[in-house]
Amino acid sequence: MFSLFYGLWKYLFSKMELHVLILGIDKAGKTTLLEKMKSVYSNIEGIPHDRIIPTVGLNIGRIEVANSKLVFWDLGGQPGLRSIWEKYYEEAHAVIFVVDAASSLRFEDAKSALEKVLRHEDLQGAPLLILANKQDLPEAVSAEELARYLDLKKLDERVYMFEAVSAYDGMGIRESAEWLVEVMERSKRTEMLRARAGAMGPGP
Numbered sequence: 001m002f003s004l005f006y007g008l009w010k011y012l013f014s015k016m017e018l019h020v021l022i023l024g025i026d027k028a029g030k031t032t033l034l035e036k037m038k039s040v041y042s043n044i045e046g047i048p049h050d051r052i053i054p055t056v057g058l059n060i061g062r063i064e065v066a067n068s069k070l071v072f073w074d075l076g077g078q079p080g081l082r083s084i085w086e087k088y089y090e091e092a093h094a095v096i097f098v099v100d101a102a103s104s105l106r107f108e109d110a111k112s113a114l115e116k117v118l119r120h121e122d123l124q125g126a127p128l129l130i131l132a133n134k135q136d137l138p139e140a141v142s143a144e145e146l147a148r149y150l151d152l153k154k155l156d157e158r159v160y161m162f163e164a165v166s167a168y169d170g171m172g173i174r175e176s177a178e179w180l181v182e183v184m185e186r187s188k189r190t191e192m193l194r195a196r197a198g199a200m201g202p203g204p
């Protein structure tokens with residue numbers, strides 16, 4: 001009997017969605033990246049680059065990667081909108097932080113925004129994927145160079161990875177999504193969020 005319930009429990013949890021928060025300062029390429037992810041994984045063409053406008057509210061994208069259902073929350077990165085980010089932290093299984101790797105003048109702004117994200121207690125233990133976006137541009141720095149520029153402290157206990165990507169040509173997109181799924185599926189944070197969702201039940 002126990003194993004029957006345990007099997008059902010595991011089955012239900014395996015069907016649960018994993019929430020990925022896409023953060024980064026304005027113009028980093030978050031929305032363009034989300035559209036590219038959607039087109040890579042669903043074969044449906046995303047919104048063309050030139051029709052994407054700066055995000056003010058929230059864009060939601062759902063994709064399935066290696067049998068896991070992912071829900072992406074893409075928020076606006078303009079300075080006045082960054083205070084909204086923390087409303088999503090508690091429910092996020094992982095964070096993608098997008099950086100425009102071709103705009104070295106904005107690395108300092110990106111670094112302080114990311115440091116603030118990492119200090120927030122509601123994101124404790126959340127795996128972090130830092131993307132050096134716009135690799136199709138000749139001035140873009142590599143993932144290793146970006147890691148040196150950002151020089152992040154206190155990353156030791158967090159599962160993280162830097163990846164070079166281009167939301168235009170799709171470079172690094174599959175590697176990024178597959179890494180995320182793998183780390184989220186074994187993270188303690190996912191276990192904790194699933195247990196919490198299970199304890200609250202399906203609701204009325």
Ligand SMILES: Nc1nc2c(ncn2[C@@H]2O[C@H](COP(=O)(O)OP(=O)(O)OP(=O)(O)O)[C@@H](O)[C@H]2O)c(=O)[nH]1
Nearest residue numbers: 026027028029030031032054055077134166167168
């Ligand atoms: N060359 C190049 N340009 C990109 C890439 N990704 C995004 N862009 C461009 O960068 C600009 C900003 O892209 P968005 O996707 O709107 O950036 P965002 O991070 O969502 O910006 P906010 O919503 O304001 O926070 C647009 O002109 C995009 O076309 C990329 O991989 N390569």
Ligand SMILES: [Mg+2]
Nearest residue numbers: 030031054055
């Ligand atoms: Mg946007």
